[in-house]
Amino acid sequence: MENKTIYILAIESSCDDTSAAVLQNKKVLSNIVASQKIHQEYGGVVPELASRAHQQNIVPVVHQALMRANIDKKLLSAIAFTRGPGLLGSLLVGTSFAKSLALGLHIPLIEVNHMQAHILAHFIEGQDYRYPSFPFLALTLSGGHTQIVMVKNYFDMEILGETLDDAVGETFDKAAKILGLPYPGGPLIDTYAQQGNPKAFPFPKPKVDGLNFSFSGLKTSILYFVQKEAKANPDFVLENRNDICASIQHTIVNILMDKIKEAVRRTGVTQIAIGGGVSANSGIRNALKAAERKYGWHTYLPKLEYCTDNAAMIGITGYFKFLENRLTDQKISAQARYKL
Template sequence: MLILGIETSCDETAAAVVASGRKVLADVVATQFDLHADYGGVVPELAARRHQENILPVIRAALKQANVTLREVQAIAVTQGPGLIGALVVGFAVAKSMAYALKVPLLGVHHLQAHIAAAFLGDAPPDFPFIALVVSGGHTNLYRVESFRQIILLGRSRDDAAGEAFDKVAKLLQLGYPGGVAIEKLSGQGDAQTFALPRPRIHHEPLTFSFSGLKTAVANVLKRNQDIIRTPQGVADLAASFQQAVVDSLVSRALLAVRRHDYPCLVVAGGVAANQRLRQELQAQTAAAGVKLFLPSLKLCTDNAAMVAAMGYHLLQAGETLDLRADVFARG
């Protein structure tokens, strides 16, 4: 079964063709880094306009890459939310129109659940049940995953998401956008032990994340010692110290969830899961704990439509289709 996936939840316009929820025949992504770089973050209205420009060429490119025609597509899967409303509406409107014209099922996919489904596009997918950590620019969530349709939230960030914290700290350090990429690159030249930054915790909520205080701690370091920003080594050391604090927070809570539920597997997905320091720490600590770790490929960590099509396949198998009155949602 061929499913066309469409993703426009933030600043990537993506389309993919996936066979039977497992085999990626095409995966095309158009980024908007150039558009938002001057603003230090995504501008929702500009993102929506760029999606309007990119969506049809990206879909055509995916069909061409997969060597299939539109008439061979048997269902349309599209990100329904959460995300930026204006951006989501672009992909959703196109998906609705195509599903209506082709007389095929329309599948509304939860963006964070799609990130979890990305782990099943590799050669050796995980077995249920498992713990999943989805960590991205907009979300940092822990889940207990019993099946594709039983995904239970265990904890989330109370304030900034991890990826959001990366972008904000990068702005403080004058590193540009996207912040996560810039901090990761610079951290390789720094010493993560230079600055003693906090690993924020919420009392009585051990699986809850918080990164706003960590961002404030970086700002206070800069305020106390303004010379840091003028020395390349000082900036690299602070970037490395910040990155390690985020990594420690993510890994410790993910492994705590694994221990609490006595699950043998951990899936980590989302854009921040492409961070090499995080991947190294996860690999080392899961190996020491005897936990099986599943990380999507770097391309499938960031927003893409292959994961949307994969999740859409399982929705279709469960008979969960949308009618044309459905709408997008910003939070969830």
């Protein structure tokens, strides 16, 4: 069936981005993302506001995806959508829309795990590397997840380690909030870090057994450090912002790299792929490329547009599921917690 032309309309609505994409087999014809600015004034995503914004955005976003792909909806082979994990109210909007449209067009429905899609985004055509070959290790980094996954094939994935408390993206955003930076603060820390000294302020690295992560202690140490220094000098953060950001990012990247090195040592697998919103971070990308040169690994860094939440990654997962006839029915429901 791989030789047949398959058109997948994909819908992603797990958090605060409404996205729709059209794929022709592995090729992305369109990938539209509508971001919600309203959460900035609250310093984080407000679930009720997110689901309302999805309701406003989903029809124009899907319409634009079809227009940009220049195909009629009657040509669609199937509709893929994010079932979970994510915010339930947000997921309900995408799930309900996908079910209704599939019913109206009399075409199959495909449910997709959001975290699995972040990993399979590497198989979208047109990236500057050949696809990873199985097995490979995936480091998934987002606002809600930090995982090391053994990927044996498209649908056989095993979590080797994950965070015991906070996710890496949430840690970046909380650190930014402590420094008085607006939401979302993770990308701002990355920007300032590139101009600072990563060894200016040492922060402790948590001792966690195995391949699991913990970031709650790091967040607490950043808070106490800033409070202590600001008490002695109210302008401390402003005067040292680049160095503080560089030191925070350096610590987080080291935590991640220590664990991925351990995963390579334990499994013998030297192909490493990253995914999720935080995989856009320049410090992590640079560290992986340096490790590739030093240890002879093969590393796969997705295009930035496929790092953050987007429907193209839902579409590529839907494509592989369609090939194997892994379809769902109209009884399917959204799932806020959805294991990989």
